[in-house]
Amino acid sequence: MTRSRLLPLAGFALTAVALFAVAPAVLSDFRLSLLARYLCFAIVAVGIALAWGRGGMLTLGQGLFFGLGGYAMAMHLKLADAGPDGLPDFMLLYGTGGELPWWWEPFRSPVFALAAVLVLPMTLAALIGFLVFRRRVRGAYFAILSQALAAAFALLLIGQQATTGGTNGLTNFQGFFGFALADPLNKRMVYFVIAAALLAVLLITRQLFHSRYGELLVAVRDSEERVRFLGYDPALVKLAAYTVSAGMAGLAGALFVPAVGIISPALIGIVPSIQFVIGAAIGGRASLAGAALGAIAVAWAQTTLSEEFPAAWTYFQAGLFIAVIAFLPGGLASLRHHLTRRRTRATRPRPPTGTPAAEGAPA
Amino acid sequence: MTAPTASTAPAPPADPAALAVRDLRVTFDGFTAVDGVDLDVAPGDLRFLIGPNGAGKTTLVDAVTGLAPATGSVRFAGRELLGRPVHRIARLGIGRTFQTATVFEQLTVLQNLDIAAGAGRSVTTLLRRRRHLPEAVAAALETTALTAHRDRLAGTLAHGRKQWLEIGMLLVQDVRLLLLDEPVAGMSHPEREATGELLHRIAADRTVVVIEHDMDFLRSFARSVTVLHAGRVLSEGTVEQVRADPRVQEVYLGEPALTAPAGGEA
């Protein structure tokens, strides 16, 4: 019992050391900024592990929430660059009239923008979830629907060029809450903020996983109807996980903006949304460490391998993805359990894979 | 096996937890599965619901628990059930099991029971870990003889144990009305005996309705029987009364289990 609880803690401490001491020491500024970007994807992946791995909701539209968080942050940074009463540069070029749209105005306030980073995606997720889960839309229907919504949001942003920057998105940020982004020291600060955010998200999600709510979520995933007959409303149970995962995607999107310096519809549509899921799936959809590391590893491999062999990379990525989903649904994280299961008659639950355990027990 | 704590209270509740079904009809795509059923089950009763395949037994239970849309009236403890969503009906103290044992296979026995016990928990409780074993869960583990298996995944339990786990979940759920759909199907003989005795104890201060095909089991444990046929009530009464009913004999012609002399142990 102690071992099973101390082990993750040791892992957590190790991660913290790696993120805060080792990485900044050994990586160049450029590599560190890449890592910052990967960590943002890891935050999204942790949310996916919660909603999909534990909750069974295949969120193929996380780009929607990532985008909302990212745009909320980017709008504030743009306005802050423009100064009081100023207009963002792209509006001066492509906009109509010299007026700031009313829905941009509140983002001048840093407090409002920071709150919006979480509140906007979570509110939208709650609304979507309320409509969708209440009507028991689930499984593939939910996946397709969430994907379609992400696509619709991207279309909407592209169509409103004058006020959203269209396909270009929002880019060219000078400062981050008063700190010049051109300064490498501040880039490092952004990295530390992102690393801390990832650690916090991991902590929160771990607590959720191991709480009674986490158990209930698995129950809902495995048999929604059954939970209903126990007096719970599964729609609310799912809604909570979906909303929290949306908040994480929003947070990741917001942190992505100062780290990479751009947010655009290209990060929101169908393909990026599926990319978010791929990392979590390969690493292990129901395992926190698996999902986070999977997201980082896939993004890293994408950067390094696609430089050398763009075509081969596609084959490799697709092949790995197919093999893992088809033959190792728990992801690479479940390899450990496959290997150790024989040795220790584990009393802990096997990492759930979303499939009914078909094997009979030696009763 | 010790008695569950709940069944030690002998006095029936002030508001009798009686089930009253009036003129219940369920129609799917033009096919009437339940066609005007009236049914009264009193607290302390152990009512068996029998009938040939397609008689509407499961559909009746579906309608009472809110799964199948129905017309007419279903009242429990004075409250109308029809029109309420499933989980609200469950919160009124009505629980059920399914033909194929439905437990949360990816969770342990303990987790299954804990979830069943917790529909009323506050958000803060839900967000915390389980520190102590709730009393009701411990009792149910004892009652269903699953204490030794409490940390096993429910999916790895043998079939009979899964069914007991389901019953255990109803116990911790503290329901006043239990609707059991073939609870002993696939169980070994000793397991059936144990289950029957468990049902008897539970029924002392609850209302229990059992759908069952096994006639030996029925003869051993039923306090009263309702026979459904083609969506209607064909006959109702004690086991003896129903056995003597010529209409029942007609429907069950060729199925001697009900009419033939009881087996050795009955």
Add this chain to the structure above:
Amino acid sequence: MTVLIGQSFTGISIGAVLLLIALGLSLTFGQMGVINMAHGEFIMSGAYTTYVLQQHLTDAGTSLLLALPAAFAVAGTLGIVLERTLIRRLYTRPLDTLLVTWGVSLLLQQLARDIFGAPNVQTSTPGWLTGRITLFGGEHPVTLSHARLFILTLAVAAVVALTLTLRLTPLGRRIRAVVQHRELAEASGIATARVDRTTFFIGSGLAGVAGVALTLVGPIGPTMGTNIIIDAFLVVVVGGIGRLRGAVVAAFALGVLQALVEYSTTVSLAKVTVLIAIVAFLQWRPQGISTVRTRSLA
């Protein structure tokens, strides 16, 4: 008023394309619960089949007609291979099927890029499919191009053929039996694995036919499938599981809605409107236009 009528006809022709691309999906997703994200690439294989045939037979008309059965066979074979190697293992995990087939679609796209090159390829439209017919004359004439008419005919023919196959042939009865009750069908001696394979062959083959039709109106390139697949799924989702009728109604309804909205606003707004309409519709009927009721709990 005539604009409305004209746009409705445009909508119907958009709907015919949607129907063709969704018909095969309606069979594999609707009837078998398999979410095949590689469906778009099966459509692509049909389009490339047309292209290859046109390279070898110079006459555009003959090659187009020959491409119909050829593309059916090519895409159907791809479908069988996919079913045998991967999907068969995943029948109990529909969401994983979605992801796996998405991976397959990536593979097929890259394969197309390596074989045919990244740029689009061109096919020519046969002479008898250029030009158009005028339905109503007047100041705002309502017209329908021959190519669109051909697609509409093809879509209707495919629906009729599929319906007749499902209703009248022993194969169709077996497919329906498996859909309604897999275990029972198995118990009564139907080789369900073979029925699955055949269903998948037909569903995928229909994608190939859709690919042939698309060469008349759209680009032929490695990424053509990704543009289509979501639209196709939305048709099936709105149409509901298990009945072709739902898919037919959904395809034409979405087509007409899109055409009417985009005439007065923009294409982007029309797409967003259609999506919102779909979400609203699912509020009203979460299981789509028509469904087959089953007694199982899940």
Add this chain to the structure above:
Amino acid sequence: MPIARGYRLASCVLALATAAALSGCGARTGEENGDGPAAATIDTSGDTIKVGLLNSLSGTMAISEVTVRDALMLAIEEINADGGVLGKRIEPIGEDGASDWPTFAEKAGKLIQQDQVAAVFGCWTSASRKAVLPVFEQHGSLLFYPVQYEGLEQSPNIFYTGATTNQQIVPALDYLREQGVSSLYLVGSDYVFPRTANRIISAYAQAHGIEIVGEDYAPLGSTEFATIANKVEAAGADAVFNTLNGDSNVSFFKEYDAAGLTADTMPVLSVSIAEEEVKGIGTQYLTGQLTSWNYYQTTDSPANEDFVAAYQAAYGADKPTSDPMEAAYTSVYLWKEMVEQAGSFEVADVRAAADGITFDAPEGTVTVHGETQHLYKTNRIGRIEADGTISEIWTSGEPIEPDPYLTGYDWAEGLS
């Protein structure tokens, strides 16, 4: 209680993390960080000089950008065969932008910071250029951008070797007006170039008495054009100005043809269809339609004969050459000339030497306009022929001075 201790440990770590983050704070906005604007570090140590090639080799834009990469490589090989630049061989470092704007920004950072290249050649879409622009400005490096674009931009860190609006769109409108066109229908993809182009066209039209009878945008990648074709037909304009991009063109022209519209009844003038795209759409649907560029494969110049011959020898006899490829090819030579003029690879020196640099490009002699860092370019209106080539039918004659903000045009007031 290990759990309680665990949380204490966790919160300690988080507190430390926050402290670390705050202690790492650098310059505030507005403060100069040390020695003024950054200047890129350029690795001039070896006997080669590194340059970056940043194009999409995968994703939706790969179709177009791969040809640009090929043209860039051709120029680099030619220069190396000829002795290199300032005695150093050019060492190209290729990166894949993957049709994804953040990836472009990331790869630009890698080329500048890690590889310490002297200049970067590439980008196609405006979105990718906008994404990398802050990276180049922050690090003080140079980008050569080879594609016609929407203007309204003038970064000291970018040389624009494609056309700006007054070298492509405005002459096209002049041509149409000469042909007696008095009403236009605007069709474009939904992104910055078509939207900006159409604002310019509308302003021009208003000043010159041309009626804009309709304006439609389709999302990038959209392939359903039945309605737009209907609207174009119903509007009955004299001509269509087409700023669609990529796959949408295929569907648009197929639908246009099916609606019975032809180059004779209602010509379409496109600004994003070059020789490469013609192949993918099908000449059947395009014959007789118009384009506006600065260069065609058929452009008559000795430099072009050499360019086409060298390109086809390197990449295949059936490969067409197009305007962006030519601009990319030219951009490498221009950089070489600037470096040699400056006698240095340093960005500041190269920029200082840029004004007035000329090169005998395949499109004719081009000259660098130092103030805007654009080129003087000649506009050519072309007609698409049945064999897939584009033949020049009209030309602006003299190279046009670049005017990215259209400040020299009265009617364009208030546009920027």
